[in-house]
Amino acid sequence: NAGVTQTPKFQVLKTGQSMTLQCAQDMNHEYMSWYRQDPGMGLRLIHYSVGAGITDQGEVPNGYNVSRSTTEDFPLRLLSAAPSQTSVYFCASSYSSRDDGYTFGSGTRLTVV
Amino acid sequence: AQRVTQPEKLLSVFKGAPVELKCNYSYSGSPELFWYVQYSRQRLQLLLRHISRESIKGFTADLNKGETSFHLKKPFAQEEDSAMYYCALSGKGAQKLVFGQGTRLTINP
Numbered sequence: 001n002a003g004v005t006q007t008p009k010f011q012v013l014k015t016g017q018s019m020t021l022q023c024a025q026d027m028n029h030e031y032m033s034w035y036r037q038d039p040g041m042g043l044r045l046i047h048y049s050v051g052a053g054i055t056d057q058g059e060v061p062n063g064y065n066v067s068r069s070t071t072e073d074f075p076l077r078l079l080s081a082a083p084s085q086t087s088v089y090f091c092a093s094s095y096s097s098r099d100d101g102y103t104f105g106s107g108t109r110l111t112v113v
Numbered sequence: 114a115q116r117v118t119q120p121e122k123l124l125s126v127f128k129g130a131p132v133e134l135k136c137n138y139s140y141s142g143s144p145e146l147f148w149y150v151q152y153s154r155q156r157l158q159l160l161l162r163h164i165s166r167e168s169i170k171g172f173t174a175d176l177n178k179g180e181t182s183f184h185l186k187k188p189f190a191q192e193e194d195s196a197m198y199y200c201a202l203s204g205k206g207a208q209k210l211v212f213g214q215g216t217r218l219t220i221n222p
Contacts, residue, residue: 031208033209033210040214042119042214043212044212045209045211045212048208090156092210094210102210104156104158105156107156
């Protein structure tokens with residue numbers, strides 16, 4: 001049981017490049033979310049999903065796209081990377097956030113130069 | 114709207130002293146409150162959830178709906194408690210979890 005797996009762990013992008021951050025969970029969780037963690041800002045919700053085929057925006061969705069074609073996977077796409085997107089990105093999943101809390105991945109540290 | 118405020122970015126106490134990390138929230142419905150902890154170089158993990166009213170690693174937290182607070186407390190701090198602590202709120206539908214800004218707790222020997 002791997003839990004929540006994020007790849008890559010580290011990435012450096014040039015401004016304007018695009019890339020996809022991968023997130024997979026093997027716990028059959030319905031809920032999945034993407035957060036970015038910045039000093040002094042805490043964790044801010046980017047996008048979330050309550051099941052396959054259903055996604056919604058969080059607090060800071062601009063510049064990011066998501067899709068949820070399967071229960072297991074929830075990739076985050078940066079369409080045109082900007083220095084302001086330099087951050088640590090966390091994926092999380094939950095069977096039900098009201099009961100069990102979310103399980104987090106180990107994070108992806110992204111630097112945009 | 115869901116909002117969580119942790120007024121202290123940094124908190125430093127001596128080993129053996131009591132610890133209180135403050136958390137205030139804003140939510141019009143019935144919230145579910147959580148505390149998450151992130152130790153150095155580790156992923157976030159759930160510490161407490163108010164619905165279970167449990168004590169984990171000596172920490173407790175009580176939901177005060179009148180003051181809209183969910184402060185985290187421990188009577189005697191230990192050095193291994195040094196970490197980043199996040200308060201989080203789940204609202205109606207339980208579909209998303211919103212976090213506060215976090216408090217970095219340092220326990221001095």
